Amino acid sequence: MAKAVLITGASSGLGEGMAREFAERGYDLALCARRTERLEALKADIQRRQPNIRIHIRPLDVNRHDQVFDVFNAFHQDLGRLDRIIVNAGIGKGQPLGTGHFEANRETAETNFVAALAQMEAGMAILRAQNGGQLVIVSSVSAVRGMPGNVTTYGATKAGxxxxxxxxxxxxxxxxxxxxxTTLFPGYISTAINAGIKHKPFVVDAATGCRAMVKAIESGKAEAYVPGWPWTVIGFIMKRVPASLLARMV
Structure with a gap:
């Protein structure tokens, strides 16, 4: 029986990329996001390429916390077992603190942290009942240290x-x-969420980045920077560099 993976925020970006990569590896898919038309298109495209896998899709706004539990449980019933649950859904609307953009920072905090907590609660209830499986949290390299400007709130949620x-x-x-x-710390992977960032050192395309993410997930590591090179080294340095130097670097 094929393994099954649940991915939130699967209609675009890293979620879509991981869905395609897991499908190539023969996984059954449970995909959810707000934009159901994109999920329908993704399902149809994957099914053409991988006709033998099962694909279930459901609409989900992760900020509707009761819905998170309902959708996760429905997927569990659909597939009988969830081997991997990936908490991926998130946004990047943060702005510098004190510049009149509290609503953007609040929305970022609620979506990336509180809604992620709801997903972890729902996912862990299923994994505890199964007495097995893997919960994957998509964090960010920006979680390693406090980050300035537009990344301050975003990085704080990913650290959380x-x-x-x-x-x-x-x-x-x-x-x-x-x-x-498993906690993933992605570096710069080219998706819509970081399209407005001008300086993206060592950026890789979405297919390369998502392939690295799925490889790290399947390895079962507790934590992984992705892609491993050069972000494992960069993460090591960022944890140790003095704040005065870090301020000039970022």
Missing amino acids: VAALAEGLRLELAKSRSPIRI
């Missing part, structure tokens, strides 16, 4: 979900649970 994942990982290790928790 990474901390949730680490705490959960420690809890499960203590109880020797077979459930695995």
Whole structure:
């Protein structure tokens, strides 16, 4: 029986790219996002290429927290088991603090952290009931240290979900649970969410980036920078460089 993966925010960007990559590897797919017309088109395209896999789609606004639980549970019933649940949905509307854009920062915080918490709660309830599977949290290299300007709130939310994942990982290790928790720290992968950023060092195209993400997920690592080169090195340096130097770098 094929393994099944649930991906939120699957209508575009990293979610869409991972869906295509998992399909190539023979996974059954549970895909959700707000834009159902894009999900329908994605399903049709993947099904033409991979006619033997099962693909279920459902509309989901992750900020409607009750709906998160309903959709996750419905996917679980559809497929019988969810081997991997990927908390991917997010936005990047942050603005510098104190510049009159509280609503943009609030929306970013609620979508990237509170809604991610809801997804983790719903996902873990399923994995605990199964007594197995993998929960994957898509964080960001911007979570490694506090970031300035437009990235301040975004980076803080990604640091928050990474901390949730680490705490959960420690809890499960203590109880020797077979459930695995993986946190991904993507560098610059070319998608719509970062299209407005002018300076994107070491950027890779979406297909390359998503291939690296799926490879890291399947490896079962607790944490992974993706693509591994050069972001593993950059992440190591960012954690240790003095704040005065970091301010000039970013």
